[in-house]
Amino acid sequence: MSLAIFDLDNTLIADDSDYLWGQFLVDQGVVDKNEYEAANAKFYEQYKQGCLDIAEFLSFSLRPLAAHSTVTLLQWREQFVREIITPILLEPARQLVDQHKTRGDTLLVITATNRFVTEPIVEHYGIGTLLATTPEFIAGRYTGRYVGEPCFQEGKVLQLQAWMQQSGASLQGSCFYSDSHNDLPLLKLVDHPVAVDPDDKLRQHAEQADWPIISLRGSECPSIV
Numbered sequence: 001m002s003l004a005i006f007d008l009d010n011t012l013i014a015d016d017s018d019y020l021w022g023q024f025l026v027d028q029g030v031v032d033k034n035e036y037e038a039a040n041a042k043f044y045e046q047y048k049q050g051c052l053d054i055a056e057f058l059s060f061s062l063r064p065l066a067a068h069s070t071v072t073l074l075q076w077r078e079q080f081v082r083e084i085i086t087p088i089l090l091e092p093a094r095q096l097v098d099q100h101k102t103r104g105d106t107l108l109v110i111t112a113t114n115r116f117v118t119e120p121i122v123e124h125y126g127i128g129t130l131l132a133t134t135p136e137f138i139a140g141r142y143t144g145r146y147v148g149e150p151c152f153q154e155g156k157v158l159q160l161q162a163w164m165q166q167s168g169a170s171l172q173g174s175c176f177y178s179d180s181h182n183d184l185p186l187l188k189l190v191d192h193p194v195a196v197d198p199d200d201k202l203r204q205h206a207e208q209a210d211w212p213i214i215s216l217r218g219s220e221c222p223s224i225v
Contacts, residue, residue, distance in 0.1 A: 002173035004100040004224075005160070005186070006127070008111040008118055010179040011196045012097075014088040014217060017121060018061065018113040019044045024080045025064055048199065050181055054112070054152045059144075062135050065116060066144030073116070073142070081120050089124055095221035096177075097125050103224065106169060110160060110186070112152040116142070131159045156186045175225050177214075181205065192225040 009016040022040035025031045039060055046052040065073060100107055108129035109122045115132040122130045133152070136145040149155045149162075164170065175192035176183070181201035187193035195206035195213045206213050214222040 002105050002175070003169055003171065003190075004097075004105040004107045005174065005176040005190065006097070006107070006109050007176075007178035007180065007183055007196075008109050008121065009113060011177055011216070012090060012093045012109070012125060013085065013121065014090055016044065016113075017085065017117050020084050021080060021113075021117045022061065024076070024084055028076065030068075030076070031064055047182065050201065052152075052182075054150045054155070058114075058133065058146050058150060062114065062142070062146060063144045065135055065142035070140060070142070077116070077120065080117075081124075085121055085124075090216045092216040092218065092221040094125060096216065096224065097127065099221070099224045101126075108163075110151060110156050112150065112156070112182070114146070129163075131156070131163055153182050154185050156183065157189060160186065178202070187211075194225055 006012055009018065019040060022036065026033050026037050026040070043052060043057045043060065097107065106129075107127045108131060109118070109125075109127050110131040111118050112133060115130065115134050118132050119130060131151055133150045134147050136143040136147045149158050151159050171190055173192075174190040175194060176187055176190040177194045177196045178187060179196050179198050179202065181199055184202070184205065193206075193211050195202050195211055197215050197217055198206060198213060203213065212225060
């Protein structure tokens with residue numbers, strides 16, 4: 001039984017849920033359109049360029065969680081998943097997940113996007129383990145802060161190592177599917193790194209390292225590594 005690790009945004013789904021959640025809040029009138037939309041776009045561009053200050057971004061992105069009741073947030077999230085996320089779920093990705101399940105692998109998703117946004121998305125793929133940036137939750141409300149290590153770049157490695165220590169899992173025979181060069185620290189750690197519809201920087205690295213490059217945006221699911 002091997003670990004099959006999946007990134008979420010632009011890997012299992014055909015866009016970035018963190019960015020889309022911010023745009024959803026703009027569209028709902030929850031946050032100031034001009035200010036929030038510009039900042040959301042700026043941070044997303046920094047992420048794509050590999051120069052995102054994760055602490056600064058989380059201070060921005062988690063702030064709306066602290067401004068509203070949990071009941072209201074859950075209602076918005078349900079609408080967000082139904083209207084925004086469901087259309088970008090990828091059937092080949094679901095089939096790839098099912099192939100790993102059939103093989104008996106241990107599946108998990110590891111993502112920089114916070115757990116509040118990603119938990120119901122991961123449930124759509126039937127994957128029971130999620131490692132993600134965790135918003136702080138005290139006395140029934142989100143605080144706007146996060147707890148533990150942000151699950152980003154080297155932070156993904158640290159979160160995975162902590163989880164493996166608790167679960168007794170190992171990286172022997174492991175694979176990791178990702179689209180982003182931000183995930184190179186973890187891609188370099190697993191036995192079978194796979195670039196999925198990769199950004200330019202990851203594609204270049206994958207080609208040089210002779211890693212498999214696959215797409216989950218077509219009509220057919222590639223075979224597992």
